[in-house]
Amino acid sequence: QSVLTQPPSVSAAPGQKVTISCSGSSSNIGNNYVSWYQQLPGTAPKLLIYDNNKRPSGIPDRFSGSKSGTSATLGITGLQTGDEADYYCGTWDSSLSPGMVFGGGTKLTVL
């Protein structure tokens, strides 16, 4: 049971747009920055979004992030078959048991 809640899977056709949600609470998303990671099969996670909506150098602007209250969203436009991967959200949890926490991951299928 992950601290942050993500849908197990999403799917869309090539060229379309998809969003992935990440729901938390006031002790994590509500008061801390959110990051997003892409994990292609058999590889390490790769940073896609940090500080809610910033993209590291080299990440195309097809990827975007937003946050509202205790939820965050990753958006991907112009879907490509190469975007098929698992996506994870992450943030710091400031509760009585503080630490970095992640969502359970969302499998994106590009139909």
Added chain:
Amino acid sequence: QVQLQESGPGLVKPSQTLSLTCTVSGGSISSGSYYWSWIRQPAGKGLEWIGRIYTSGSTNYNPSLKSRVTISVDTSKNQFSLKLSSVTAADTAVYYCAREPGWVGPSYYFDYWGQGTLVTVSS
């Protein structure tokens, strides 16, 4: 370009201590302000943060693992290490090391990751 590389035994017996090392190249582990973390992922499951060490040597651990985890740094070798004691089959996972920027306090994201190393706990 910063690179991280995990190393250590791929098989550990139950009740023993898992020991892994992360070697950082392309930059000094003690220069700048960074946190160095260990994260694991059981097969087919999500990511779990284990803990981190700051450039200064201070540490933070996942409360659920705190009693069994020690993270240390060896600046002379540009490495940081993980020790997880009293392992069980539930500790079988791919273990990643990762870097977290920390110029003005922790930044709560990981910008560089190692490729990961599979550790199996079995007799």
